[in-house]
Amino acid sequence: MQDVLTSVKWFEPELILTGVLLLVVLVDSTLAAWRNVAARVLTVGGLLLALVRVVELRGVSGEIFSGMAVVDPLASFFKALLIGASLLVILAFTFRNSRELHGLGQGEFYALMLAVTISNVLMATANDLAMLYLALEMVSITSYVMVAYMKGDRMSNEASLKYILFGAVSTGTMLYGLSLLYGLTGNTSLPAIRDFLAAGLTDANRLAVYAIALLVFAGFGFKTAAVPFHFWCPDVYQGAPTPVTAFLSVAPKAAGFAIMMRFFYQGLATPRAGPWDLVGTIDWARVLILVSVLTMTVGNVAALTQTNMKRLLAYSSIAHAGYIMMGVVALSQNGARALMIYLLAYLVMNLGAFLVVTLVHLHEGTFDLRDYPGLYRRSPFLTLAMAVFLLSLMGIPPLVGFMGKLYVFAAIVERGPSYFWYAAVGAVNAAIAAYYYARILKTMIIDTPPAEKPPLRLAFADATWVSLLLAANVLPLLWWARIEASLSLYAGR
Amino acid sequence: MIALQHYLAVSAVLFSLGMLGILTRRNAVNVLMGVELVLNSANLNLVAFSRFGPGNLQGQLFAVFVIVIAAAEVAVALAIVLTLYRLRRTPNLDEADILRG
Numbered sequence: 108m109q110d111v112l113t114s115v116k117w118f119e120p121e122l123i124l125t126g127v128l129l130l131v132v133l134v135d136s137t138l139a140a141w142r143n144v145a146a147r148v149l150t151v152g153g154l155l156l157a158l159v160r161v162v163e164l165r166g167v168s169g170e171i172f173s174g175m176a177v178v179d180p181l182a183s184f185f186k187a188l189l190i191g192a193s194l195l196v197i198l199a200f201t202f203r204n205s206r207e208l209h210g211l212g213q214g215e216f217y218a219l220m221l222a223v224t225i226s227n228v229l230m231a232t233a234n235d236l237a238m239l240y241l242a243l244e245m246v247s248i249t250s251y252v253m254v255a256y257m258k259g260d261r262m263s264n265e266a267s268l269k270y271i272l273f274g275a276v277s278t279g280t281m282l283y284g285l286s287l288l289y290g291l292t293g294n295t296s297l298p299a300i301r302d303f304l305a306a307g308l309t310d311a312n313r314l315a316v317y318a319i320a321l322l323v324f325a326g327f328g329f330k331t332a333a334v335p336f337h338f339w340c341p342d343v344y345q346g347a348p349t350p351v352t353a354f355l356s357v358a359p360k361a362a363g364f365a366i367m368m369r370f371f372y373q374g375l376a377t378p379r380a381g382p383w384d385l386v387g388t389i390d391w392a393r394v395l396i397l398v399s400v401l402t403m404t405v406g407n408v409a410a411l412t413q414t415n416m417k418r419l420l421a422y423s424s425i426a427h428a429g430y431i432m433m434g435v436v437a438l439s440q441n442g443a444r445a446l447m448i449y450l451l452a453y454l455v456m457n458l459g460a461f462l463v464v465t466l467v468h469l470h471e472g473t474f475d476l477r478d479y480p481g482l483y484r485r486s487p488f489l490t491l492a493m494a495v496f497l498l499s500l501m502g503i504p505p506l507v508g509f510m511g512k513l514y515v516f517a518a519i520v521e522r523g524p525s526y527f528w529y530a531a532v533g534a535v536n537a538a539i540a541a542y543y544y545a546r547i548l549k550t551m552i553i554d555t556p557p558a559e560k561p562p563l564r565l566a567f568a569d570a571t572w573v574s575l576l577l578a579a580n581v582l583p584l585l586w587w588a589r590i591e592a593s594l595s596l597y598a599g600r
Numbered sequence: 601m602i603a604l605q606h607y608l609a610v611s612a613v614l615f616s617l618g619m620l621g622i623l624t625r626r627n628a629v630n631v632l633m634g635v636e637l638v639l640n641s642a643n644l645n646l647v648a649f650s651r652f653g654p655g656n657l658q659g660q661l662f663a664v665f666v667i668v669i670a671a672a673e674v675a676v677a678l679a680i681v682l683t684l685y686r687l688r689r690t691p692n693l694d695e696a697d698i699l700r701g
Contacts, residue, residue, distance in 0.1 A: 237662040244669045251676050255683065264684045265696045271677045272631060272693075276622055279638035282666065283615055286645035286659075290608075293654030295662060342699040 114171035117164060117178045120157040120186060121228055127153030128221040135214025143213040147197075150217040154194045154224070161186045170234060174296050177234040184447055184597040185231035185365040192358040192454055193224040199462050199572040200350035206469050207257060207348040216256065220354070222249045227358055231365035234373075236285045236295040239366060240278070243326055246359050247274045254347040254355070266346025273339040277329035284322025291315055297374040304387040305377065313389060316375075320391045323370065324398070330363030331428045334401040341409075344421035349468065352417055353461035356424045360431075361450050368435055368443065371395075382439045382522060395436045396529055403429025403536040410543050414476045416464045419543065420457070423500060426540060427453055430515055430533060437518035444591075444598035445518040449511035452499070452580075456508050459496035459576035463489055466573070470563050476547060481556025486563040490551050492573045497544040499580045502537050506580050510587070512537060607648035614641035626692045628681045632674055639670045 115122070127149055134145045165183045170176070197220060202208045208216070226245035233239040251274065255267035289295050291312060292303040304316065328336035344352045375391055377384040385392070406426030413419035431453070434446025466489060467482070468474055483490045499508035512533075519530045565573070583590060614637050621634030643663045650659030685691055 237658070237665055240662075241665055241669065244673065248669075248672055248676050251680065255680050258683060259687070261684075261687050262698060264680060264687060265699055267680050268628065268677075268684055268693075268696060269699070271673075271680060272622070272628075272635075275632075275635040275673060275677070276619075276638070279618070279635055279642070282639060282642040283645070286642040286649065286662075289646060289659050289662070290649035290653060293649075293656070295658045346699050 110173065113169075117167055117169070117171050118176075120160045120164070120190070121225055123153055123157045123160060124190075124221055124225045124228070127156075128218055128225065131214060131218045131221060135212070135218065143202075146214040146217045150197060150221060151194065153221065154190055154197070158187060158190045158194065161190060174298075175235045175238045176229065176232040178232065180597040181365075181368070181443070182232045184594075185361065186228050188361055188447075188450060188454065189227040189231060189358055190224060192361065192458075193220055193227075193354070195454070195458055196220070196350060196354045196358075199458065199576070200353060200465060201568075204469050204566065204569050205348060205350050205465055206472065207260075208350060211256065211258075216253075219249055219253050219256075223253065223354075223358065227362040230362040231369075233366060233369065234297050236289060236297070236300075239297075239370070240282055240285060240326075243281075243330060243366065244278055246330070246362060247278060250351075250355060250359060253351045254343055256348050256351060260346075262346040263348065264346075266343045270339050270343045273336070274329060277325045277336055281323050281326025281329075284319045284325070287315070288319045288323070291319070297369065300374050301377070301386050304375065304389070308387045308389075313387060316387065316389050317391075317394075320375070320389065321394065324394075327363055327367040327370070328398065331360050331367065331432070332425050333398050333428050333432065334405045334425070337402070337405070337425045337428075340425055341418050341421040344424070345415060345417045345474075349417065349461060349465045352421075353458055353465070356420070356457055356461070357454050360424070360428060361454070364431055364435065364446060364450065367432075368446065371435060372438070372443070376438060378440075382437075385438075392436050392438055395432060399429045399432035399436060400529065400532050401429075402426070402432065403533065407536050407539040407543075411539070413543070416467075416474045416476055416479075416547075419476070419547070420460060420464070423540065423543070424457065426536065427457075427500075429536070430512065433515040433519050433529070433533060436529075437515070437522060439518060439521070440595075440598050441514075441521060442518040444594050445511075445514035447594050447598060448514045448591075452507035452511035455576055455579040456496050456499040456506075459492065459573070459580065460500065462569075462573060462576060463493045463496065466563075466565065466569055476550055479547070479550045480554035481560065482563075483552040484562075485560060486565065488570065489563065489565065489573070492577050493551060494548055495577055495580050497548055501541045501544045505584050507583055508580070510584070604648055604652040607644060607652075611641040611644040611648070614638075614644065626694055628684075628691050628693050629678075631693065632677050632681075635677075636670060636674065639666060642666065 131146045131149050134142050168179045226242050230242035233242050251267050251271050255264050257263035292300045332340040375386050403426045406422050410422035431449050434442045499506035502508045502512040516530050519526050618634045618637030622631050625631050643666050646659040646663040
């Protein structure tokens with residue numbers, strides 16, 4: 108009983124979100140004239156309240172609901188990041204500034220958004236194979252619906268169908284792996300699995316664990332859009348409404364990395380002060396290095412020839428997943444910290460880039476890069492903002508994107524000479540990426556437009572949110588020492 | 601006497617058949633059937649391991665949740681297939697090709 112009471116107390120952020128989700132559904136079904144405003148206010152209020160509660164609970168650490176989920180600093184960080192991401196998307200992308208969402212039901216959108224947020228948070232705290240699978244599927248199923256939000260649009264539905272089929276195969280494969288893991292270890296709890304594997308393995312069993320790790324990785328790879336599970340990514344990002352694309356490119360990806368870290372760090376490794384020990388000498392890091400190298404290379408090379416902005420950013424987000432995975436492969440506290448810094452930076456730079464793309468679409472009705480020439484003269488502010496977001500994605504100092512890259516590369520190099528080639532591949536990839544990001548800038552600033560058009564007039568709210576995201580890409584550097592110190596606390600266990 | 605190996609063999613066959621169905625079928629509904637086979641092969645594994653293994657019920661509990669998830673997933677998938685059918689008048693997957701590049 109005591110266990111349940113403590114669990115409920117530590118579970119409050121999720122409970123708040125669930126309550127608000129139900130309220131939003133109720134409010135939306137009243138069909139009153141004020142229901143859209145009420146749904147929006149409720150959603151923003153609920154997310155803020157949950158965020159406050161997460162921050163208040165940041166110090167606690169322990170298992171809840173008989174070990175199904177866990178509350179610890181790492182989970183607190185990811186909860187705050189995931190709830191914050193939903194909040195940012197809802198505030199910056201509205202039904203007014205997204206041309207694709209005009210005239211569609213708003214209550215359902217907020218309800219779905221809250222549902223994805225809850226499941227993202229659960230994914231970041233899962234401590235049991237059953238919980239892990241349930242949370243991952245809940246994120247997937249709600250995102251399928253969000254991608255198909257434009258009911259009458261063929262692209263949106265086709266994107267969703269491709270997403271579902273890829274998702275079903277990947278998560279099905281993962282589930283098969285999880286069932287074998289349960290059979291091998293006799294337990295579904297991650298700490299218990301680690302204890303079993305640490306007690307020693309026969310050679311045959313070690314081989315089985317390798318196979319299981321590969322099967323399970325299908326699910327994580329799908330969520331984080333890692334090669335070879337990335338095929339859905341460009342199509343889904345292009346077909347989905349842009350606010351949904353922006354959301355999918357940051358939140359579920361971050362949750363995917365949270366669960367990947369939890370599985371590989373907590374299930375298949377033992378924490379130490381420096382580099383962590385592999386459990387049962389299962390060297391999964393080597394496999395992940397290969398995946399990470401392939402992910403960044405495929406993402407960057409495929410992005411070179413894209414002309415649709417959403418598609419281009421989709422490939423760029425695949426490449427970034429490769430860099431972020433470096434933090435997982437480093438298998439140390441510094442690696443975990445680097446991953447957190449990269450995810451935070453990625454949140455503000457990628458959302459910023461998508462916001463600019465949405466605003467250009469609102470005013471021009473196009474996602475095509477070939478329609479971007481002349482934007483510099485028509486809206487210097489929007490061009491400046493896009494330049495900062497792209498330079499940040501490129502990893503140019505002194506922007507937050509640079510700090511993200513700096514820390515993941517440092518965490519890798521720290522592991523010793525056998526990892527140097529890996530860091531070098533990452534650096535070469537960053538150079539390839541610079542080409543296509545710079546190409547967008549060149550198109551916006553230098554290329555001459557076919558015809559003179561009047562200047563773009565941004566709405567006040569849009570300009571504000573662009574400026575805020577712009578500030579978030581530059582200002583954190585001023586307080587870097589403090590940010591680094593507090594993130595180190597969250598990365599430790 | 602039916603032992604654990606028999607269950608595992610059946611589940612492996614189910615998994616392979618499911619994957620084969622997913623990869624070779626053109627009709628979206630048939631592909632979803634393949635997905636069901638994959639999920640149920642994992643269910644069979646979980647229940648069999650729970651019965652013959654350590655004697656705890658975690659596996660059976662897991663299987664119950666998987667059944668629920670499978671139902672939810674297919675409900676959403678069929679809804680999307682239906683919407684797409686209304687828009688294109690075909691359930692074939694290789695005709696869903698407007699997104700490419």
